[in-house]
Amino acid sequence: MKRLGVGIIGAGGIASAHASAWLELSKDCQLIAFADQDIRRAQERTEQFDAQFWFSNPYDLIARDDIQIVSICTPPFNHAELAIAALEAGKHVLVEKPMCCSLEEADKMIEAADRNERLLGVVFQWRFTQEFNRIKAILESGRLGKPILAVMISLWWRTEEYFKVWWRGTWERECGGSVINHAIHHIDFLLGLMGDVSCVSAGMGVFAHRIETEDAAVAIVKFANGVLGVLLASTATYPEEHRVTIYGELGSVSLPWELNLVDSRYQSEIEDWLKYMPRLEHGGHMAVISDFLNAVQTGRRPLVDGREGRRSIELAIAIYKSAITGQTVTLPIQHDDPFYTKSGLMNAIKERKQEFCSR
Ligand SMILES: NC(=O)c1ccc[n+]([C@@H]2O[C@H](COP(=O)([O-])OP(=O)(O)OC[C@H]3O[C@@H](n4cnc5c(N)ncnc54)[C@H](O)[C@@H]3O)[C@@H](O)[C@H]2O)c1
Numbered sequence: 140m141k142r143l144g145v146g147i148i149g150a151g152g153i154a155s156a157h158a159s160a161w162l163e164l165s166k167d168c169q170l171i172a173f174a175d176q177d178i179r180r181a182q183e184r185t186e187q188f189d190a191q192f193w194f195s196n197p198y199d200l201i202a203r204d205d206i207q208i209v210s211i212c213t214p215p216f217n218h219a220e221l222a223i224a225a226l227e228a229g230k231h232v233l234v235e236k237p238m239c240c241s242l243e244e245a246d247k248m249i250e251a252a253d254r255n256e257r258l259l260g261v262v263f264q265w266r267f268t269q270e271f272n273r274i275k276a277i278l279e280s281g282r283l284g285k286p287i288l289a290v291m292i293s294l295w296w297r298t299e300e301y302f303k304v305w306w307r308g309t310w311e312r313e314c315g316g317s318v319i320n321h322a323i324h325h326i327d328f329l330l331g332l333m334g335d336v337s338c339v340s341a342g343m344g345v346f347a348h349r350i351e352t353e354d355a356a357v358a359i360v361k362f363a364n365g366v367l368g369v370l371l372a373s374t375a376t377y378p379e380e381h382r383v384t385i386y387g388e389l390g391s392v393s394l395p396w397e398l399n400l401v402d403s404r405y406q407s408e409i410e411d412w413l414k415y416m417p418r419l420e421h422g423g424h425m426a427v428i429s430d431f432l433n434a435v436q437t438g439r440r441p442l443v444d445g446r447e448g449r450r451s452i453e454l455a456i457a458i459y460k461s462a463i464t465g466q467t468v469t470l471p472i473q474h475d476d477p478f479y480t481k482s483g484l485m486n487a488i489k490e491r492k493q494e495f496c497s498r
Pocket residue numbers: 148149150151152153154174175176177180195196197212213214215217235236237262263264304320
């Protein structure tokens with residue numbers, strides 16, 4: 140089989156995780172080029188990863204006939220524009236999280252993928268973990284009884300220095316803060332386990348950084364399956380804590396891995412049962428990228444495709460809408476809702492200056 144050509148747009152921090160994984164898969168694909176508006180970066184990455192070409196204009200990379208797959212590693216504000224351009228040019232697209240900045244953008248990306256019969260994948264590497272598979276298997280087996288509560292703690296610590304990068308901390312370019320760019324990993328993880336959310340009530344604020352976007356948020360959600368959830372997201376919290384716990388009638392199960400059953404006799408029985416689950420070959424970006432490559436080769440959908448990626452965007456936007464309006468938000472967010480578009484969210488932010496409970 141002919142090796143597939145790969146191009147990477149955005150040659151900053153996360154691009155190296157993509158490049159390393161594509162290189163490791165070089166039996167089946169070939170890293171051809173990097174594009175970055177900072178041409179020095181594009182050249183450095185090209186030399187570092189033994190690719191062949193570098194560009195300052197991403198459209199020059201997209202125009203190449205020897206590239207069939209494009210990894211998008213730019214800031215969130217141009218994910219949609221670049222992904223759609225690459226899909227229209229007949230490329231398969233793997234885009235970094237967050238998938239984009241609005242539901243309108245997500246729908247346009249999905250539509251472009253469908254119409255051009257190309258694959259669209261979103262990078263959510265925590266979905267490709269043993270913990271995700273084990274928790275899902277336990278929930279599906281009914282061994283936890285009826286699920287009752289879901290608790291997501293997505294507490295990160297980011298310095299003022301971190302936000303000096305030109306796109307971070309802005310609604311225009313990062314499209315949100317701790318919710319859409321950090322906690323979104325755990326939001327995706329939780330949605331993958333619990334299914335759709337039916338309503339959200341949230342608050343948020345900027346507490347510890349000189350930035351526009353929220354550095355702390357709290358949401359109460361109700362899932363369509365009746366489970367209640369509490370979600371914490373922050374980039375202003377030290378020490379960091381990352382935890383997702385599902386409590387059921389018969390006990391609880393968590394990331395990082397922990398299983399606690401009311402009846403301890405079943406504990407070792409279930410742990411033995413889990414040992415028979417297939418072991419994962421890869422983790423991190425390598426897992427996402429090898430899944431995407433295999434999907435392109437076999438024509439199946441990637442584990443996290445555009446429709447899956449859209450779900451975490453919808454919950455993040457619903458959290459913002461609730462925090463800004465002070466109201467409980469019912470999902471799905473409709474096409475005629477102002478919060479469906481990025482401009483609608485931006486206008487609401489300007490009007491309310493995102494105060495929480497200011498009345
Ligand atoms: N999956 C993860 O764990 C993970 C981790 C870090 C970052 N990310 C995501 O990856 C994306 C990039 O983050 P980063 O930390 O690598 O950022 P970065 O600032 O280090 O790199 C982004 C690069 O994109 C380039 N760029 C921006 N617009 C461009 C355009 N139109 N054409 C060409 N190049 C352009 C910039 O010059 C920059 O070099 C973000 O969406 C971020 O959320 C994901």
